[in-house]
Every structure is written in C-alpha cells, then in structure tokens.
Amino acid sequence: MTKYYEFKPLNLGRWIVWSLFALILAVMPLLFTSSLSVTILSQMGIAIIACLSYNMLLGQGGMLSFGHAVYTGLGSFVAIHALNSISNGSLPLPVSLIPLVGGIAGLGFAVLFGWVTTRKSGTTFAMITLGLGELVFAMSLMIPEFFGGEGGVSSNRVIGKPFFGITFGPPLQVYYLIAVYTFLAVAAMYAFTRTPLGRMLNAVRDNPERVEFVGYNTQRVRYHAFVISGFFAGIAGGLGSLLFEIVTAEVVGAARSGAYLLFTFLGGATFFFGPILGGILMVIAFVLLSEFTKAWLLYLGLIFMFMVMYAPGGIASLIMMNLRVAAFGKLRTLWVSYLALGVTFLIVLLGAGAMIEMIYHLQLDSGSGDAVRFLGVTLHARGLNSWFGSLFVLLTGFGLFEVTRRQFKLQWGEIQTEIEKEIKRRETA
Amino acid sequence: MEFFIISMLNGLSYGLLLFMLSSGLTLIFSMMGVLNFAHASFYMVGAYVGYTVSRLVGFWPALVIAPLVVGALGAVFERLCLRRVHKFGHVPELLITFGLSYVILELVQLIWGRIAVEFRPPELLQGPVFTLINHSAKGLSMVWGAAPAEMCSAADAAVRLVCSPFPATRGFMMLVALVMLVSVWLLLTRTRIGLVIQAALTHPEAVESLGHNVPAVFMMVFGAGAALAGLAGVIGGSTFLTEPSMAATVGSVIFVVVVVGGMGSLSGAFLASVLIGVIQTFAVAFDYSVGSLAAQMGVQLSPGAQGNTLVKLTISQVAPILPYLFLVLILIFRPKGLLGTREG
Numbered sequence: 001m002t003k004y005y006e007f008k009p010l011n012l013g014r015w016i017v018w019s020l021f022a023l024i025l026a027v028m029p030l031l032f033t034s035s036l037s038v039t040i041l042s043q044m045g046i047a048i049i050a051c052l053s054y055n056m057l058l059g060q061g062g063m064l065s066f067g068h069a070v071y072t073g074l075g076s077f078v079a080i081h082a083l084n085s086i087s088n089g090s091l092p093l094p095v096s097l098i099p100l101v102g103g104i105a106g107l108g109f110a111v112l113f114g115w116v117t118t119r120k121s122g123t124t125f126a127m128i129t130l131g132l133g134e135l136v137f138a139m140s141l142m143i144p145e146f147f148g149g150e151g152g153v154s155s156n157r158v159i160g161k162p163f164f165g166i167t168f169g170p171p172l173q174v175y176y177l178i179a180v181y182t183f184l185a186v187a188a189m190y191a192f193t194r195t196p197l198g199r200m201l202n203a204v205r206d207n208p209e210r211v212e213f214v215g216y217n218t219q220r221v222r223y224h225a226f227v228i229s230g231f232f233a234g235i236a237g238g239l240g241s242l243l244f245e246i247v248t249a250e251v252v253g254a255a256r257s258g259a260y261l262l263f264t265f266l267g268g269a270t271f272f273f274g275p276i277l278g279g280i281l282m283v284i285a286f287v288l289l290s291e292f293t294k295a296w297l298l299y300l301g302l303i304f305m306f307m308v309m310y311a312p313g314g315i316a317s318l319i320m321m322n323l324r325v326a327a328f329g330k331l332r333t334l335w336v337s338y339l340a341l342g343v344t345f346l347i348v349l350l351g352a353g354a355m356i357e358m359i360y361h362l363q364l365d366s367g368s369g370d371a372v373r374f375l376g377v378t379l380h381a382r383g384l385n386s387w388f389g390s391l392f393v394l395l396t397g398f399g400l401f402e403v404t405r406r407q408f409k410l411q412w413g414e415i416q417t418e419i420e421k422e423i424k425r426r427e428t429a
Numbered sequence: 430m431e432f433f434i435i436s437m438l439n440g441l442s443y444g445l446l447l448f449m450l451s452s453g454l455t456l457i458f459s460m461m462g463v464l465n466f467a468h469a470s471f472y473m474v475g476a477y478v479g480y481t482v483s484r485l486v487g488f489w490p491a492l493v494i495a496p497l498v499v500g501a502l503g504a505v506f507e508r509l510c511l512r513r514v515h516k517f518g519h520v521p522e523l524l525i526t527f528g529l530s531y532v533i534l535e536l537v538q539l540i541w542g543r544i545a546v547e548f549r550p551p552e553l554l555q556g557p558v559f560t561l562i563n564h565s566a567k568g569l570s571m572v573w574g575a576a577p578a579e580m581c582s583a584a585d586a587a588v589r590l591v592c593s594p595f596p597a598t599r600g601f602m603m604l605v606a607l608v609m610l611v612s613v614w615l616l617l618t619r620t621r622i623g624l625v626i627q628a629a630l631t632h633p634e635a636v637e638s639l640g641h642n643v644p645a646v647f648m649m650v651f652g653a654g655a656a657l658a659g660l661a662g663v664i665g666g667s668t669f670l671t672e673p674s675m676a677a678t679v680g681s682v683i684f685v686v687v688v689v690g691g692m693g694s695l696s697g698a699f700l701a702s703v704l705i706g707v708i709q710t711f712a713v714a715f716d717y718s719v720g721s722l723a724a725q726m727g728v729q730l731s732p733g734a735q736g737n738t739l740v741k742l743t744i745s746q747v748a749p750i751l752p753y754l755f756l757v758l759i760l761i762f763r764p765k766g767l768l769g770t771r772e773g
Contacts, residue, residue, distance in 0.1 A: 064520050116757055119764060123464040123519060124692060127684045128760060134681045135753035142746060254677070258527070265524060298539070301531030308525045309513050359539050 106234015444706020691769020
C-alpha cells in the first residue's frame with residue numbers, strides 16, 4: 001500500500017527529509033531564544049528519543065510496556081553517578097559522553113530485566129513490565145546510597161577546563177549536545193527499522209505463530225529488540241540528567257512510564273514519525289498545559305480515550321490519511337466539514353471546560369471567592385446562571401457535533417470508496 | 430503463638446480482599462480477553478460512593494447500593510467504549526481501560542478532593558470480634574468481643590499476659606469474601622445463566638447461534654466484575670484508608686496476583702491472593718535483617734559490611750517489593766502461573 005519514492009543512486013527524498021530535520025534542530029533555538037524555550041526544546045529532544053525507543057516496543061514489536069521509565073530512569077541514575085565520578089576525578093571521560101554511559105546502563109538493565117519480561121507477549125508482558133516497574137520504584141526508596149532517597153542525586157555538569165570554549169555551562173550548549181544526540185539516535189532508530197531484525201520484529205508483532213514456523217525464535221527477537229530499546233531509553237535518561245543536573249526517584253515511577261505510553265500512542269504508534277510528534281506534545285502538555293489549567297490530566301485522559309476509540313493510529317495516522325486524500329485532490333471538498341467539526345468541538349470544549357474549571361475551583365481554592373476567570377469571562381462557581389449556561393453550551397455543542405460527525409462520516413466514506421476505485425482504475429490502466 | 434494466629438488471620442483477610450478484586454479481573458479476562466486496567470479504579474469508586482451513600486443512609490444500605498452503582502458504571506463503559514474498540518484487538522482494549530483509570534482518578538479527585546476522606550465502619554464493626562489472651566501460666570484462651578480490662582492486666586508482676594484483639598472489620602471482610610466466593614461459584618456452575626456464561630467463554634459463535642445475546646452477556650459480566658470491585662471497595666475503604674492513591678496501591682498487586690495464579694484461572698487467583706496476602710502481612714511484622722540474623726548466628730561482620738544498607742534492610746522494609754519478587758520467581762520457574770493451564 002505504501003509507496004516509497006526512491007531515486008537511484010541517490011535517494012533524494014530521504015536526504016531532503018533528514019537535512020530538514022537537522023536544520024530544524026539547529027535553527028529552533030535561534031527562533032525561540034528565551035531560556036525557558038531553550039529548556040523546553042532540550043526536553044523535547046529528550047522526549048523524542050524516549051518516545052521513539054518506546055515505540056520500538058509498542059509500535060514495531062506490539063509489546064505494550066508499562067515500565068519503560070525503568071530504563072530511562074536507571075540510565076539517568078547511572079549517568080549522574082558517572083558525572084559525579086568525573087567531577088571527583090575517578091573517571092576519565094568527557095562530559096559529552098555521559099549520555100552514552102546512560103545508554104549502556106539502560107542496555108545492561110534491559111539485558112537483565114528483559115530476559116524475564118520478554119518470555120511472554122501480549123497482556124502478560126504488559127503486566128510483568130508493570131510489576132517490574134513497581135519493583136524498581138519500591139527499591140528506589142529502599143536503597144538511598146544509589147537512588148539518593150527523597151532528595152535524589154544532584155551533580156554539576158560544568159567540570160574541568162573548557163574544550164574549544166565548550167563548558168556546558170550555558171543551556172544553549174547543552175541544547176546543541178542534546179540536538180546532536182537526538183539526530184544520531186533518531187537516525188539510528190530509523191536505520192534499525194530497516195534491518196533484518198527490525199523487519200522480523202514487525203513479523204513477530206503481526207503473526208508470531210508463522211514466525212515460529214519459519215524457524216525464528218520469537219522470544220529471542222523480542223529480547224533483542226527490548227535490549228536495543230533499553231539502550232536508546234538510557235541515552236534519553238542520560239541526557240535528562242545532564243540537562244537537569246538532578247535525578248529523583250520519580251524518574252523510574254509508574255507515572256513516567258504511563259506518560260511515555262500515553263504520548264507515544266497519541267503521536268501515533270504505527271508510523272515512525274508518530275512518536276516524534278508524541279514527544280513534542282508530551283513536553284508541551286507537561287510544561288505549558290499544566291500551567292494553563294489544573295485539570296489537564298483529566299483532559300489528557302479524555303483525549304486519550306477518544307483517540308483510542310476513533311483514531312487508533314494516533315495523530316500521525318490522521319495526518320497520513322488526509323495526505324492521501326489530498327494526493328487524490330479531494331481535500332477541497334472536506335474543508336467545510338472540518339471547519340464545522342472544529343467549531344462544534346470547540347463549543348463542546350467550551351461548555352465542558354467551564355464546568356470542569358468551576359468544579360476544580362470549588363474543590364481547590366474556594367476560599368478565594370466564587371469567581372472563576374475562564375477565557376476572559378468571569379463565571380460564578382456557586383451561581384446557578386453560570387452552571388446553567390455552561391450546561392446549555394455543552395449540550396448544544398454536543399448535539400451539533402454529533403450531527404456534523406455523522407455527516408462527515410458519510411462524506412469520508414464516500415471519498416474513501418472513490419479513492420479505492422481510482423487506485424483500481426490506475427492499476428488496470 | 431497468638432502473634433502467629435492474629436497475623437495469619439490478618440493475612441488471610443487481606444488475601445481475601447485481594448481475591449474479591451482479582452476474581453472480577455479474572456472473570457473479565459477469561460471471558461472477554463480484556464485485561465481491565467481500571468479494575469482498581471472501580472474499587473476506589475466503590476469506596477468513595479460507599480462513603481457518600483453511608484453518610485446519607487448508613488453503612489448497610491451503602492454495602493448494597495455502591496456495588497450496584499459501580500456495576501452500572503462498568504456496564505455503561507463496556508457498552509459505550511470497550512465494545513467499540515473490541516474489533517481492534519486486545520492492546521487497544523487494554524489502552525482504553527488505561528485511559529479510563531486516568532479519567533476516574535481525576536474525577537474522583539474532582540468530586541471528593543485530593544486528601545483522604547473519613548470513611549468509618551459502622552458501630553457494630555468498630556470493636557474487635559474476639560480477643561486472644563495469652564497467660565503465661567494458664568495458657569491461651571479466647572474471649573468474644575473486646576476483653577474486659579481486668580483480664581488484660583495481670584495483678585501479679587511475674588505473670589506475663591498479652592491481649593491481642595482481632596478487629597471486627599477484618600472478620601467481616603473475610604465473611605463477605607467467602608460468601609461472595611461461594612455465590613459466584615454457585616452462580617457459574619449451578620444456574621442457567623452461569624452455563625451460558627461458561628459456554629460464551631469458549632464458543633461465543635455457537636452460543637450466539639443458539640439465540641443468546643453474547644454482547645449483552647459480556648456487558649453483564651463486565652458490570653458484575655466492576656460491582657465485585659465496588660463491593661471490595663466499600664469494605665476495603667472502610668477498613669483501610671479511602672484516598673485517591675488507593676487504586677494505585679492495590680492495582681499493581683492484583684495484576685501480580687492474576688499472573689502468579691495463572692491467567693484466567695479463578696482457583697489460581699484465589700491461591701495467589703491468599704499467598705500474597707499472608708506473605709506480605711507476615712513480612713511487615715518481622716524486623717529481622719541480614720545483619721541481625723548474622724549477629725544472632727554468631728557471625729561477626731566487618732564494620733563496613735554492618736553499615737551497608739543491604740545488610741541493614743529489615744524484612745518489614747522489603748515487604749512492599751515481595752509480591753513483585755514473587756512474580757519474577759514464578760515467571761522464571763513456572764511461566765504459566767501456579768494453577769494456570771495455558772502459556773502465552
């Protein structure tokens with residue numbers, strides 16, 4: 001179904017895409033120069049590596065892991081201990097190689113734990129990874145020598161003499177280190193999908209029984225993929241400890257593992273670039289959305305459930321589906337429906353958002369009066385009018401949304417059948 | 430001796446509570462192939478709904494109403510969300526219940542707040558159900574209810590006298606769990622609807638062609654599983670704490686129970702819940718560490734080794750990780766679980 005545009009001897013499309021990616025990584029901090037945005041961009045780079053390494057399990061191997069933070073987190077801890085050893089002179093290593101130390105640590109722990117977890121697949125695998133995640137998190141509070149107890153382990157990344165002026169003191173230098181690692185890791189993980197092991201991993205996901213008959217050991221294929229994924233997760237963890245210079249026990253916690261799962265899925269597990277979108281979204285949600293509203297986890301959960309039900313391929317699949325429609329020149333007929341869907345959805349969001357914000361206000365800071373500022377309108381959390389108004393907006397929006405959705409579904413189905421016909425016609429022609 | 434009996438009973442009651450949860454999870458899993466990640470969230474909703482209802486009409490009606498409410502919620506969720514993703518396969522099913530667990534946690538915090546609520550058991554269940562009295566001269570004896578103060582204080586200083594009460598809530602927890610176990614078993618094996626459920630488990634198409642509504646059966650089973658979790662929530666919430674983190678604390682343990690017992694095996698889930706309940710309760714009570722054991726056996730450790738955290742860790746500190754260690758060991762030595770029949 002997918003068609004690769006390959007030009008020989010030089011694969012032009014690929015060169016363009018990857019140069020563009022490198023260019024974006026290089027130019028972004030010049031466009032967003034404030035120190036907050038440089039930190040956010042750095043976090044995005046780390047999240048991209050982490051989500052891609054997670055997708056090696058979820059998207060490519062069909063392994064739903066609830067404990068991926070174990071490998072990023074333990075990578076972080078080993079990396080920060082290595083950083084401390086460098087600063088007290090017992091480890092002769094440049095600071096720029098610290099993420100690799102984290103990667104090797106992640107690989108080591110994946111070799112150890114993966115041997116147990118990859119014995120199973122499917123739902124059992126999911127539960128075992130959950131159990132192992134809990135095990136490591138509980139251990140982190142038990143062994144303060146390694147995990148630093150409640151306060152965590154802190155360090156300082158500015159060590160030794162400047163190397164060609166690079167001290168890793170300014171955040172921008174760290175950003176560029178992260179950008180280089182991000183580029184290399186993304187390229188390496190893309191290359192992995194093209195290796196025989198990567199292809200076998202897809203086969204193990206789709207039809208393990210048949211793979212066994214062909215003569216491969218599915219357990220070993222899963223294990224190898226798990227170990228490689230652990231390596232890249234560890235790199236992300238090591239970069240994280242360089243960026244924040246402190247590692248606390250929450251980096252191995254279940255909440256972090258859940259976030260990787262949520263955002264990798266939201267970005268789209270079926271396409272290689274999906275987790276990149278997911279990683280970017282993750283940082284936006286954690287840093288910006290959590291500032292904007294206290295109820296962000298609720299919105300996140302609702303969006304996630306909605307996506308699982310209606311768009312199981314994530315945002316990436318939505319983009320690809322529309323690109324297909326556009327390639328056949330049919331996007332023009334759809335934009336009115338998109339506009340209607342968008343507007344009605346906004347109305348629903350407006351009503352629901354007003355109510356959720358009012359409840360949160362009552363729950364968390366009702367001491368400061370009952371006035372809630374919501375998008376420039378002052379609502380009264382104890383007044384009947386505000387509640388009635390929001391409910392009215394919500395119900396109206398929902399009714400209109402349902403009508404447009406049904407309309408859109410019909411239209412979408414028609415267009416898809418037209419495209420199928422067109423493809424058939426071209427094949428026979 | 431009285432320490433052993435009381436700890437054993439505490440462990441059993443905790444294990445039976447775990448079984449109330451894991452039985453619903455196992456039933457849903459073996460019927461629909463869905464691992465309900467939000468099962469512990471239904472437990473939490475049961476506790477909170479039970480709390481609210483018990484404030485309005487009392488604890489005993491709440492014991493009936495809360496499971497019904499939670500069961501209805503579960504059935505609605507199955508009808509509206511789970512059935513829609515059923516055709517996509519098992520991983521999206523797991524994912525949607527994962528999303529639900531986030532939403533439920535946030536909604537619970539939205540409605541009842543982020544701190545623990547005071548959910549007290551009724552008057553009848555507040556005292557001890559019996560008290561064990563260990564008299565160094567007269568031996569062990571038992572009194573129903575709380576022991577009178579004069580029986581617990583020795584007049585003579587040479588006599589060692591220990592009173593160990595066993596709380597009524599825990600006794601009630603065991604009673605409810607056992608009643609529930611027997612009634613679920615009778616329902617599944619002795620009634621017509623139970624036979625339909627068992628048949629739909631293995632041959633859904635055949636059952637459907639015989640004129641039974643299999644999706645409705647699935648909805649009912651999911652609702653019933655959620656209701657069992659809700660019942661466990663009312664009892665667990667009033668015995669322990671009713672707080673937003675209660676789902677997370679129990680959630681991962683019941684998944685361990687289901688894997689250790691063998692996926693989809695009800696008797697395996699029973700065995701594993703009781704085992705894990707007892708192991709965890711006993712571990713909390715022991716204060717031994719590698720270091721103190723070595724000292725008792727007369728092994729002299731170097732000062733460096735004595736300062737080591739691993740040597741100083743006591744069994745009670747290790748207690749939280751024991752279920753997970755157990756899980757890993759089971760997977761290495763018996764991958765299909767204690768009483769499981771299938772690998773995979």
